[in-house]
Amino acid sequence: MPRPTLPRFHEIRRAALIVGLAALAYALAGWASLKIAGYVAGVVAAVWLAAGIGAVASLRFGVAGVAGVLLGALAVYSRVMPAEGAAFLSLGAAAGAAITGYLPRHLPPFSATLDYVSSVAKFTLVAAPLGCAVSAMAGVASLHYLGILDGDAALRALWVWWLGDLLGVYLIAPLLLTASRWDLLPTHKAARLEALVLVLGMLLLTRVMMEYAEPLRPAEIVLFVLLPTVLWAALRFSVTGASVAIFLAALIVLGVSLVSFGGLTAATTARDVFALQVSMVTMALGGLFVSAALTERRYSEMRLDMLANHDPLTGLPNRSYFQDFLGHALARAQREKLQVSLLFIDLDRFKHINDSQGHEVGDQVLRVVAGRLDEQLRADDFVARLGGDEFAVVLMHPTTSRAASRVARKLLKAVGESFKVAQRRYAIGASIGISVYPDDGTDANTLLRQADLAMYQAKQRRSGFEYFSDELNTVAQQQMTLESGLRQAFERKELALAYQPKVDLASGRVVGLEALARWLPRSGGIIWPDQFVPVAEETGLIVPLGRWVLRAACEQWIAWRDAGLNPPPVAVNLSPRQFTDARLIEDIEAILQETGMDAGQLQLEVTESAAMENPARTFDMLDALRQRGLHIYIDDFGTGHSNLGQLKRMPIDALKIDKSFVNDVLRDGDDAEIVNAIIRLAHALNLRVVAEGVETQEQAAFLKQGGCDEIQGYVIAKPLPPDQASALFARQFAPGELEGVPPELE
Numbered sequence: 001m002p003r004p005t006l007p008r009f010h011e012i013r014r015a016a017l018i019v020g021l022a023a024l025a026y027a028l029a030g031w032a033s034l035k036i037a038g039y040v041a042g043v044v045a046a047v048w049l050a051a052g053i054g055a056v057a058s059l060r061f062g063v064a065g066v067a068g069v070l071l072g073a074l075a076v077y078s079r080v081m082p083a084e085g086a087a088f089l090s091l092g093a094a095a096g097a098a099i100t101g102y103l104p105r106h107l108p109p110f111s112a113t114l115d116y117v118s119s120v121a122k123f124t125l126v127a128a129p130l131g132c133a134v135s136a137m138a139g140v141a142s143l144h145y146l147g148i149l150d151g152d153a154a155l156r157a158l159w160v161w162w163l164g165d166l167l168g169v170y171l172i173a174p175l176l177l178t179a180s181r182w183d184l185l186p187t188h189k190a191a192r193l194e195a196l197v198l199v200l201g202m203l204l205l206t207r208v209m210m211e212y213a214e215p216l217r218p219a220e221i222v223l224f225v226l227l228p229t230v231l232w233a234a235l236r237f238s239v240t241g242a243s244v245a246i247f248l249a250a251l252i253v254l255g256v257s258l259v260s261f262g263g264l265t266a267a268t269t270a271r272d273v274f275a276l277q278v279s280m281v282t283m284a285l286g287g288l289f290v291s292a293a294l295t296e297r298r299y300s301e302m303r304l305d306m307l308a309n310h311d312p313l314t315g316l317p318n319r320s321y322f323q324d325f326l327g328h329a330l331a332r333a334q335r336e337k338l339q340v341s342l343l344f345i346d347l348d349r350f351k352h353i354n355d356s357q358g359h360e361v362g363d364q365v366l367r368v369v370a371g372r373l374d375e376q377l378r379a380d381d382f383v384a385r386l387g388g389d390e391f392a393v394v395l396m397h398p399t400t401s402r403a404a405s406r407v408a409r410k411l412l413k414a415v416g417e418s419f420k421v422a423q424r425r426y427a428i429g430a431s432i433g434i435s436v437y438p439d440d441g442t443d444a445n446t447l448l449r450q451a452d453l454a455m456y457q458a459k460q461r462r463s464g465f466e467y468f469s470d471e472l473n474t475v476a477q478q479q480m481t482l483e484s485g486l487r488q489a490f491e492r493k494e495l496a497l498a499y500q501p502k503v504d505l506a507s508g509r510v511v512g513l514e515a516l517a518r519w520l521p522r523s524g525g526i527i528w529p530d531q532f533v534p535v536a537e538e539t540g541l542i543v544p545l546g547r548w549v550l551r552a553a554c555e556q557w558i559a560w561r562d563a564g565l566n567p568p569p570v571a572v573n574l575s576p577r578q579f580t581d582a583r584l585i586e587d588i589e590a591i592l593q594e595t596g597m598d599a600g601q602l603q604l605e606v607t608e609s610a611a612m613e614n615p616a617r618t619f620d621m622l623d624a625l626r627q628r629g630l631h632i633y634i635d636d637f638g639t640g641h642s643n644l645g646q647l648k649r650m651p652i653d654a655l656k657i658d659k660s661f662v663n664d665v666l667r668d669g670d671d672a673e674i675v676n677a678i679i680r681l682a683h684a685l686n687l688r689v690v691a692e693g694v695e696t697q698e699q700a701a702f703l704k705q706g707g708c709d710e711i712q713g714y715v716i717a718k719p720l721p722p723d724q725a726s727a728l729f730a731r732q733f734a735p736g737e738l739e740g741v742p743p744e745l746e
């Protein structure tokens with residue numbers, strides 16, 4: 001069982017302060033009420049403002065507030081009656097306040113700022129009537145018991161007391177409770193003028209109607225003059241405006257009665273007082289309910305607006321809001337001769353975190369980044385989430401060269417700082433592309449495209465941020481031409497495969513073929529995969545391209561087999577994007593089935609970096625492929641960041657040493673060491689090892705001596721068209737007699 005702890009000093013100090021302030025406010029309001037509206041026996045007021053103070057004190061501060069009410073009531077009542085009576089009345093007041101404050105808090109949902117109709121109803125129609133009834137009954141019973149009120153007078157006083165307390169709650173509590181929602185008030189000049197006219201109108205009309213022609217009674221003034229103005233305020237100035245208007249209207253009617261008749265009770269009958277109380281209750285309820293209904297509607301409009309214009313995950317403006325904002329910013333920049341810098345921000349390796357740690361962590365990362373971007377910017381800068389891991393910032397500034405650089409550096413630094421999510425520390429980088437109005441474009445879409453291109457450049461160069469330049473546009477144009485050409489290349493049958501043999505160093509036999517894509521446009525010439533594979537990767541065309549390559553390689557192998565040529569296994573390259581395609585296995589199975597290809601004769605080459613991107617996923621994928629009989633080669637080995645522990649568990653068959661090491665193996669001692677180390681590592685893991693990019697007899701000899709199993713490279717042959725490749729199937733390359741076969745395609 002937890003041990004009870006003593007309250008700390010600052011808690012005691014706070015409670016004492018609340019008790020003191022609540023007592024003071026209650027006492028002052030009580031004293032003023034008796035002065036303005038003291039009615040029955042000098043104790044019962046027609047409007048008991050102190051009840052409003054009590055309700056708020058209890059609602060906001062609980063027990064401390066109620067204790068303040070008790071003390072404040074004692075201070076008021078002990079001035080007008082004996083101590084015993086004052087004590088009874090004060091206890092009644094405190095009990096009433098406790099009920100009025102306690103009930104709504106325990107009838108959730110309740111908004112203490114009275115901006116929902118249900119909250120107003122709970123407070124004004126349930127809690128306040130009950131609380132006021134308790135204090136009125138306790139008070140009147142005490143006065144009767146003390147002999148101050150006889151039976152008849154007590155019954156009449158009960159009504160006056162209850163309505164007086166209720167009015168006090170309706171006039172004061174909304175004013176104090178809604179004070180924190182000043183933001184709902186319109187702030188423009190016309191609205192202020194309208195409010196002033198309204199207040200002056202209330203004053204003037206009340207005075208005129210009460211004193212001239214056929215003077216109206218106070219209750220009639222409330223219903224015919226003040227109620228409409230309160231409703232006006234409720235319609236125009238939200239709950240806060242309505243609360244102020246209700247309070248002012250009460251002050252005006254009480255004040256004018258005081259000035260005109262020398263006080264509420266002096267020139268009015270009991271019926272008049274009753275009518276005034278009821279009319280004021282009607283006015284207050286009307287104002288509160290109308291304003292709450294309108295505010296509630298405004299909130300739902302704001303919510304809809306928020307949903308339409310903001311990203312629900314980060315709370316930042318979304319793409320559509322961003323486009324609107326940028327459009328307005330550009331129009332303003334044109335008028336005021338300003339510059340606009342657009343920063344396009346893309347997170348580095350976010351996909352990796354999302355894939356490996358799950359979407360919840362990914363979402364959390366996006367929230368952290370959004371918060372950091374927002375924190376770094378000034379109030380008049382603008383940041384939005386465009387979608388995924390892309391954000392955009394709009395800065396407006398006087399014409400200066402490279403004005404956004406400082407902000408870009410600041411944002412990169414802020415985003416790059418590590419942070420903790422679900423007990424783990426993460427660090428994420430970002431790349432930023434910047435375009436500037438009017439230099440790089442004059443419309444939102446162009447600027448966004450240019451900033452995107454610059455971001456891509458920053459990503460490739462790992463430079464953090466880059467400005468847009470015309471050269472980037474040229475490159476983008478070329479890529480677009482390549483993209484549309486590649487789309488047509490499928491239909492026009494312009495794609496072909498070249499096959500490069502792999503030779504077993506021990507036997508000199510061709511033991512494998514690597515299928516490499518070629519694009520032979522009808523217009524002539526050849527487009528190399530170095531040019532079109534990256535474009536296909538970016539545009540997603542790599543998936544259909546990869547499928548085409550797989551199918552074409554399988555069909556060719558079957559054609560060779562059917563021609564009795566005894567083809568060796570054929571390998572195809574899987575790009576990183578293809579490798580993450582959820583349908584890859586399904587596609588491969590379908591191709592194997594449709595072409596009749598033997599799965600054991602198909603090899604897949606996956607680059608080391610793609611394989612290590614998400615080891616857990618890679619593991620499952622490779623395992624599934626191997627179970628179907630395929631063989632897996634890790635391509636370009638040595639260039640990625642292999643984790644040896646993971647490599648050991650990875651379901652693979654061979655490593656291919658990257659040609660960059662092979663290239664300098666005879667000149668560079670380090671490369672020679674690396675090549676030998678990879679060969680030893682592969683054998684230690686029971687994997688075959690293939691050296692790619694072998695161009696000379698000497699390199700081949702070095703590799704053979706080091707224990708390498710297979711070689712591939714120009715020393716044997718460049719990638720060849722199918723008929724030339726098949727001519728090598730039966731050939732045996734004797735050691736020292738390796739010679740390049742002249743290619744037909746290249």
Ligand SMILES: Nc1nc2c(ncn2[C@@H]2O[C@H](COP(=O)(O)O[C@H]3[C@@H](O)[C@H](n4cnc5c(=O)[nH]c(N)nc54)O[C@@H]3COP(=O)(O)O)[C@@H](O)[C@H]2O)c(=O)[nH]1
Pocket residue numbers: 500514515516517518528529530533546549573574575635636659692693694695712713714715719
């Ligand atoms: N996802 C896919 N990627 C593909 C496909 N087809 C090719 N590619 C990739 O494109 C890159 C360039 O390929 P390519 O121009 O065909 O170059 C290959 C060989 O011609 C070249 N090579 C082979 N031997 C030598 C050599 O002795 N010297 C030398 N300078 N170059 C040589 O190497 C390329 C094969 O490399 P690798 O795949 O790493 O074994 C390239 O990255 C291809 O992978 C495709 O269908 N899908």
